[in-house]
Amino acid sequence: MRNKTLLILSALLSLSMQAQEKAPFVDSIRKEAMRPEIYFLAGDAMQGRLTDTPTNFIAEEYIKARFEAIGIRPAGGGNSYFQNFTLMTSALGEGNTLEVKAPGGAVLHLQSGQDYYPHFNSASGHAAGQVVLVGFGLTVPDLSYDDYQGKNLDGAVALVLNDEPGERDPNSPFDGLVRSEASSPLRKALMAQDRGASAVLFVRDVHNHPEPGNFDTEAQRYWPARPPRIPRYTLGMWADKIRIPAAEISPALAEIMIRSTGKSLMDLSRSAETASGMGPVSLGAVEVSINSNVRRQMVSERNVVGMVEGADPKLKEESVIICSHHDHNGADGQYVYNGADDAISGTAATFAIAEAYMQAARAGQRPRRSIVFASWEAEERGLLGAWQYAEDPFLPRDKIVAVLNLDMIGRNEEVPEGMEMRFRGLEAQSAESNRNAVNILGTVRCPDLQTEARRANEGIGLDLRFRYDNNISNLMRRSDHWPFIQLGVPGVWVLTGLHPDYHTIYDRPERINYVKLEKITRMIHQMSWNLAQQNARPKLLPRRQ
Secondary structure, three states, X not given: OXXXXXXXXXXXXXXXXXXXXXXXXXXXXXXXXXXXXXXXHOOHHHHXXXXXXXXXXXXXXXXXXXXXXXXXXXXXXXXXXXXXXXEEEEEEOOOOEEEEEOOOOOEEEEOEOOOEEEOOOOOOEEEEEEEEEOOOOOEEHHHOEEOOOOOOOOOOEEEEEOOOOOOXXXXXXXXXXXXXXXXXXXXXXXXXXXOOOOEEEEEOOOOOOOOOOXXXXXXXXXXXOOOOOOOOOEEHHHHOOOOOOEEEEOHHHHHHHOHHHOOOHHHHHHHOOOOOOOOOEEEEEEEEEEEEOEEEEEEEEEEEEEEEOOOOOOHHHOEEEEEEEOOEOOEEOOEEOOOHHXXXXXXXXXXXXXXXXXXXXXXXXXXOOEEEEEEEOOOOOOOHHXXXXXXXXXXXXXXXXXXXXXXXXXXXXXXXXXXXXXXXXXXOEOOHHHOOEEEEEOOOOOHHHHHHXXXXXXXXXXXXXXXXXXXXXXXXHOOOOHHHHHOOOOEEEEXXXXXXOOOOOOOOHHHOOHHHHHHHHHHHHHHHHHHHHOOOXXXXXXXXX
């Protein structure tokens, strides 16, 4: 019996040793190599790397040069390290008008900036038609949810509530407390257009947001008289798809438009809270005529992408993506938003991991699967570079095994007492309490990646915390793993956490915790190696229904 027990223990020890096998050259990842990368890319001379600025262009050229020097091969278009794409920004033009024919025949001539305002993504043009309320205006097949109930609007104007049902319910099937992708105005406008709407009007969901608001002030914030320092952007390929006018109307105007139903906006907002969708509600003889003039301007941008090709004849067609973003919030006069942690810490880690893979390749130890290294553009503007690649990848999306997103991995999470709005939903905590901690978001949709993270951490000893996946902070959707998860690819965000220097001029290279950054980078290298070597792939779970 004793011999049998020893054999079992020996077998278990052997399996454990296999599980603990180090990724080749993981020990070559050193803080001393990452420090100068961060000091250069997040130095004052780089002026905060704002999208569509010369220093952002320089950052992209530097990242390309580093990939080239490391020896990873180009993974962009045309044997290039760059994925070129287009961003769109817009300005409010002249001649925006809205007329509403109310019950009884009265015609209301509404004032832009007082009673309504065009949306940033709106197409320019004219539309007219009867108004149909379609609840939250959502069609989500994987949740068996459809506010249109399969009906076509045949040229009617869709009246849509903002946000989504159950937005304060942690058990909401959409994404719990996290605002779902489907609830964005752009996605809703496309849904309305697909259902035959000639235009879409949005209004505040007064059931979930009953607080009185000053619509004039809201309109002025949306289209300020003086252009903001940082322009608002969307993807050019998204903007091209929107062909109908889209505008926001005041709750007071909506009350007039729905009068014929005999219900208030509050009543109808409550009615829209359903498990499967509200269905179209006719507003009788109410008609709308809208002229929209939103001037679009296109801007060229680019991601930087390289790869190490896998060694397995079949598995090399699959890839693990290791990524970060290089853009930040620029400079305001003498004040530079350096963005050292957000997210040059991740860029430096990406370089270090790529170096380790290439040293292994030169030693004859290539991974079985391919490893893609990416630096996304315009993360701060809405994850736009990651969205571009997720929707238009150079390697097939169904061949992406996992996305490991490294964004803000160089500090200790610190949430002050009293919590500013940007810390909403996070418990107060000290930097000291998080000195060895790292958060990993996204495993609620892919428990396999939680298992892989724990396995990779063996022998490294970080305090892994799997939290914030379902939190009103919306952290889950605030970095570049999110687009991939939305399109069916397992992904996680590795994040040491928010801190008071986040998005301020104090997010500087000298404040990075380089010892901790080295440990996290080694853990991610090990995790990526494990994912590249094993036969199985992590599985993305469906959302709750």
